[in-house]
Amino acid sequence: MPWNLTGTYLETCNCDVVCPCTTSGLTAPADHERCQVTFAFHVDSGNVDDVDVSDRNVAIFVDGPQVMSEGGWQVALYVDASADDAQAQALGNVFSGQAGGPMAGLAPLIGEVLGVERVPIDYRDDGRRHAVRVGDAIDIEIEDQVAPQFGEDGPVMHLTGLFHPVNSTLTVARSTRARAEGVYGRSFDFTGGNGHAAPFTWSD
Numbered sequence: 001m002p003w004n005l006t007g008t009y010l011e012t013c014n015c016d017v018v019c020p021c022t023t024s025g026l027t028a029p030a031d032h033e034r035c036q037v038t039f040a041f042h043v044d045s046g047n048v049d050d051v052d053v054s055d056r057n058v059a060i061f062v063d064g065p066q067v068m069s070e071g072g073w074q075v076a077l078y079v080d081a082s083a084d085d086a087q088a089q090a091l092g093n094v095f096s097g098q099a100g101g102p103m104a105g106l107a108p109l110i111g112e113v114l115g116v117e118r119v120p121i122d123y124r125d126d127g128r129r130h131a132v133r134v135g136d137a138i139d140i141e142i143e144d145q146v147a148p149q150f151g152e153d154g155p156v157m158h159l160t161g162l163f164h165p166v167n168s169t170l171t172v173a174r175s176t177r178a179r180a181e182g183v184y185g186r187s188f189d190f191t192g193g194n195g196h197a198a199p200f201t202w203s204d
Helices: 020-024 085-095
Strands: 003-013 034-048 056-065 073-080 110-119 121-126 129-134 138-144 173-183 186-189 194-203
Touching: 003 085, 003 129, 003 138, 003 173, 034 085, 034 121, 034 129, 034 138, 056 085, 056 121, 056 129, 073 085, 073 121, 129 173, 138 194
Parallel strands: 073 110
Antiparallel strands: 003 034, 003 194, 034 056, 056 073, 121 129, 129 138, 138 173, 173 186, 173 194
């Protein structure tokens, strides 16, 4: 099944800035007993087996062990409610890893799929701020960090040379809002924690 996607992404987790998982290729212990992370994606343009999935959003919630590479992840997948049946199936195949590509490398780490839902997903990029609202369950905003000596318009900090499924270069960001209620029995407020954002270009 040939496919290609181009867009932007954000993530935030319950680790402090900067997350040990990100900088160690998932091999260093997270800052807390469990690693709970949300990834959100906006597809600017994309085609999956002749299905146009442009301007659609996807979010993934992961509850994993302190050392993420040990596997046994519990995962929930949220697909944009504005997607029709063909688009939802196509996006589900790519972001679950069933269609190959970067997410397929993470699939062996998944121990349990908590659920797959189609919900309204509002994703926004606004300069250094990136935000997503996933139905009534998840509400996140992160802000890319700039050294205070450079002022508000200074260069954004980046991590480079990473082993990461989205991009080898991510911004260093902090969540200004990171709350969830009723995510398969989980509720949290990780405001002030780690965040990242980046463009992505995937194909298979």
